[in-house]
Amino acid sequence: MILAPSILTVKEEERNSVLTELSNLGIIYLHLDIMDGKFVPNTTEGVGMLKKINKFDFVFDTHLMVEDPINYIDKFYKAGSDIITFHYEAVKDVLPLIRKIHSLGIKCGVSIKPGTSPEVLLPYLKEIDQVLIMSVEPGFGGQKFMESSLDKIKYFDELRNNNDDYNYLIEVDGGINMDNAPLVRNAGCNVVVMGTALINSNSKKEVIEKVDSL
């Protein structure tokens, strides 16, 4: 299973050394959490952060927790995003945004919050490269994983197994640790986001190797 570290809780002065360490440990996907203080009750640095770190050779998996994501797409594309994920709950018209992201030649993800039923994505699944299932309320790292996300993972995995037109990856974000990583893997997850459990661990190497082997 792919491990996409989230550096939400890493202080700016430590960012370069953490990223160098992650890169040396073979990390390819890097999950960037972008928050506007409106869609979620927390704010992060915006595109400036990506500009500072795009010298690293990661797949920049950009998670926009913002109102009006349309206003962010071009800026993040230019700064180096390889995948842009927006929230279903943040937009009125999902399809134009998916098409806008694809028109730039990058991948598109759509995310749903814990309270959003998975069926809402049915009309768009053919066009989505990544379904991002939130397993905590978006906004902060270090929260507890919600077990209810396991049924959502299974739902999207079964649909994908029964429909040749669906080629999305399933990514899960929030409260992932070494206890629940095998559970999300068994449910059908392809990419796990891990913030606190990886960044605060005594051995990032061990965590990365274990997730890799799942």
Ligand code: DX5
């Ligand atoms: C929450 C973010 C997550 C979070 C992950 O809104 O989208 O990416 O930072 O961190 P942990 O693994 O600590 O929940």
Ligand code: ZN
């Ligand atoms: Zn995230």
